[in-house]
Amino acid sequence: MARAAVLGRLTWQVGTVTEVRDETPTARTLVLDVPDWTGHQAGQHVDVRLTAPDGYSAQRSYSIASPPGGTKLELTVQRLEDGEVSPYLAETLAPGDPLELRGPIGGWFVWTPADPGPVLLVAGGSGIVPLMAMIRARAGSGNRAPFRLVYSVRSADAALYAAELADRARTDAGLELSYVYTRSAPPGWPGPAGRINAGILTAGRPAPPGTAVFICGPTGFVEAAANLLIDAGQDAQTIKTERFGPSGGQP
Amino acid sequence: MGIVSRGFGGRRRAPDENLPPGQYLVTDFPVLSAGPTPRVSLDTWELTLAAETGQPRSWDWAAFQALPQEDITVDLHCVTKWSKFGTPWRGVSLDTLLDGMVTTAEFALARCYGGYTTNLPLADLRNGQAWIAFRYDSADLEPEHGGPARLLVPHLYLWKSAKWVQRIDLLREDEPGFWESLGYHNYGDPWREQRYWGD
Numbered sequence: 120m121a122r123a124a125v126l127g128r129l130t131w132q133v134g135t136v137t138e139v140r141d142e143t144p145t146a147r148t149l150v151l152d153v154p155d156w157t158g159h160q161a162g163q164h165v166d167v168r169l170t171a172p173d174g175y176s177a178q179r180s181y182s183i184a185s186p187p188g189g190t191k192l193e194l195t196v197q198r199l200e201d202g203e204v205s206p207y208l209a210e211t212l213a214p215g216d217p218l219e220l221r222g223p224i225g226g227w228f229v230w231t232p233a234d235p236g237p238v239l240l241v242a243g244g245s246g247i248v249p250l251m252a253m254i255r256a257r258a259g260s261g262n263r264a265p266f267r268l269v270y271s272v273r274s275a276d277a278a279l280y281a282a283e284l285a286d287r288a289r290t291d292a293g294l295e296l297s298y299v300y301t302r303s304a305p306p307g308w309p310g311p312a313g314r315i316n317a318g319i320l321t322a323g324r325p326a327p328p329g330t331a332v333f334i335c336g337p338t339g340f341v342e343a344a345a346n347l348l349i350d351a352g353q354d355a356q357t358i359k360t361e362r363f364g365p366s367g368g369q370p
Numbered sequence: 371m372g373i374v375s376r377g378f379g380g381r382r383r384a385p386d387e388n389l390p391p392g393q394y395l396v397t398d399f400p401v402l403s404a405g406p407t408p409r410v411s412l413d414t415w416e417l418t419l420a421a422e423t424g425q426p427r428s429w430d431w432a433a434f435q436a437l438p439q440e441d442i443t444v445d446l447h448c449v450t451k452w453s454k455f456g457t458p459w460r461g462v463s464l465d466t467l468l469d470g471m472v473t474t475a476e477f478a479l480a481r482c483y484g485g486y487t488t489n490l491p492l493a494d495l496r497n498g499q500a501w502i503a504f505r506y507d508s509a510d511l512e513p514e515h516g517g518p519a520r521l522l523v524p525h526l527y528l529w530k531s532a533k534w535v536q537r538i539d540l541l542r543e544d545e546p547g548f549w550e551s552l553g554y555h556n557y558g559d560p561w562r563e564q565r566y567w568g569d
Contacts, residue, residue: 128568129553133373166565170372171380178392178451203381203394211377219372224566226552227404338401342514345406355406356485362401 129221131168132156134192136216142279146245147209148184148195151218156190159183161252162229162333162361165194165222169204179204182249182335182361183223186256192220195279197245228333228361232260236329240268241320241344243336247279249361250335254287254294263293265327271299271315271340297322315340317347326353335361388445390560393453400452401514404548408484408534410518417502417519418537421473431518434502437462442501444524446531447560458508461501461522468496475540479547480521483534488547489556490523490530492540499525502535527558527565 134151141147163183170176185193198209212218230238230253240250247270257266272278278298288296299319300312326332332353334344341362349355389395412431420426429437440463446454478492494500503522504511511517516533523530529549550556555564563569 129566131372168372169375169378169380171378171382172374174371175380175382176372176392177380177394180450207375207378212375216376217373218375224553227548338514342401342407349406355408358406360403360405362403 129224131219131221133217133219136212136214136218137191138214139212142195143277145209145277146195146197146279148193149208149212149218151192151194151220153190153192153220156192159187159192159223160226160229160231161186161256162249163223163225163252164249165192165220166224167194167204167208168219168221169207170219177204180224181208182252184248184251184255186252186259188259195245195248195251228335228359230256230331230333232256232262234331235262235264236331237265237327238267239320239326239330239332239348240266241315241332241334241336241348242268242270243315243334243340243344244272244277245279246334246336246340246361246363248335250333251280253333254284254291257294258287258291265293265295266291267295267297267322269297269299269315269320271301271336273302274300274312275305295322315344315347317351320344320347321351330357332358333361334358336363338362388455389453390447391563392565393447393451393560396452396454399454399457399515400448400450402448402450402529403514403533404486405484407513408482410483410513410534412518415518417467417535419467419471419540420537421471421540422475422542424472427467427471434462434504434519437466440501442522444522446524446528448528449554449558449565453560458506459501459503459522460505461503461519463498464495464500464502465498467502471540473540475542477541477544479539479541479545480532480535481537481539482532483536486532486534486548488521488530488532489545489550490526491544491557494523494526495538499523525559527555527560529554530558 134153138150164180168178181194184195196208199205242250299315304312334341341360415431418426418428443458479489500523504519521532521535
C-alpha cells in the first residue's frame with residue numbers, strides 16, 4: 120500500500136501552512152495541510168520548491184516529521200546560515216501561505232509498524248527529524264518493538280522535540296532515550312560533554328538479535344556512528360543511513 | 371512556473387548555463403550513501419567486467435593500476451539538488467576496460483562492495499563518458515567518496531556513479547538497480563531533470 124505511494128509520477132502539489140512552531144532558536148516546524156497527499160512512510164522526505172516573482176525557483180529536500188496518516192504534513196526546518204531556502208521556511212513563511220512540494224521521496228530509509236524487530240535510532244542534530252516520524256508512527260500503532268534513540272546535540276537548547284521526547288520516554292512503552300551533548304552538557308548531567316562512543320551506542324550490551332539501525336545526521340557523524348556499531352559487532356547490512364550537509368564535521 | 375512564494379527573492383547568481391534545472395552550486399563535496407561505508411582492502415580488491423556470454427574480465431589492484439589512466443575534470447550533479455563544478459579525477463576509461471569485448475548487450479548493471487547496485491545503458495559507458503575513478507583532487511579517493519575505486523558517469527545524476535564498484539554486468543535486459551527500484555528515475559539525465567519515476 121504505502122509502497123504504491125512512490126509509484127507513478129510525483130507531481131507538484133500545493134500545501135497550505137496551518138501552523139508554525141518554534142522548536143529551537145534556529146529550527147521551526149511547519150504544519151501543512153496538503154489536500155491531495157497520498158500518504159507516506161516514516162523516514163521519507165519531500166522536495167520543496169520556492170518561486171520568486173520573476174520565475175526564479177529553488178528546490179530543497181526536507182524530511183517529514185509527522186507520522187503517516189491524513190493530509191497533515193509536518194516539516195521541521197533547521198535554518199542554515201547562508202542558506203537560500205531554509206531561512207525563508209524558518210522565518211518568513213507564515214500560516215495561510217501556500218507551499219509547493221512533491222513527494223514522498225525515498226523508499227529505503229523507512230520504518231513501518233509492520234516491521235516487528237527492535238530498532239536503534241541514532242540522530243545527529245537535525246538528523247532527528249525522520250527518526251521522530253518513526254517514533255511517532257510507532258506510538259500511533261500497536262507496534263511495541265523496543266525502540267532506542269541515541270540523540271547527539273551540541274547542547275540541550277539545540278535539541279529538537281525535547282519536551283515531546285521526554286514525555287514519550289515516560290509514556291511510550293519500550294522507548295528508551297539517550298542524549299549525547301557534544302559541546303556543553305546541561306547542569307546535573309552525569310558526565311562531561313563529548314562525542315558519541317560505542318558505550319553510549321550499545322548501552323554496554325549487545326543489540327538484541329534482528330535490530331534494525333537508522334542513522335541520520337551530518338556525514339562525519341554518520342560515518343563515526345556506523346563505524347562504531349560495526350566494530351561493536353552490528354551487521355553492516357542492518358544499518359541504514361541518511362547523510363546531509365558538507366563532508367566532515369559533527370553536530 | 372510554480373506559484374510565487376510571497377517574499378521569496380532567492381539568492382540567485384548570474385544564470386549559469388552549466389547548471390541543470392533545479393540544481394544549486396556547492397563548493398564542498400557532500401556525501402550521500404544508503405548504508406555504512408564498506409571496508410575494502412586493496413589486497414583483495416577486484417574489478418570484474420562480465421558480458422552476457424564468454425569469460426569475464428577481472429583485474430586485481432596491480433593489474434588495474436597498470437591500465438592506461440586518464441585525468442578528467444568534470445561537473446557533478448546530485449539528485450539531492452547540489453552540483454559541483456570542475457572536479458578533478460584520475461581513472462581508467464570504460465572504453466579501455468570494454469575494448470575488444472564481444473557483446474550484444476544494451477544494458478549494464480554495476481554491483482558494489484556493500485551491496486549497492488545501479489543500472490544504465492551500456493552506450494552511456496562508452497565513448498569517453500565513463501571511468502573507474504580512483505584518485506580525486508590529486509589524492510587517493512577517500513572511502514566515503516567511493517574509494518578505493520568508483521564508477522564515474524558525470525553526465526548522469528551522481529547516484530549512477532556507483533561508489534565501491536566491484537563488478538559490471540552487461541545485460542540484454544535492463545535490470546533496475548537500488549535507487550531505480552525505490553522511486554528514482556531509471557536513466558537520470560540532470561538536463562531533463564529526471565529525478566524520480568515519471569519525470
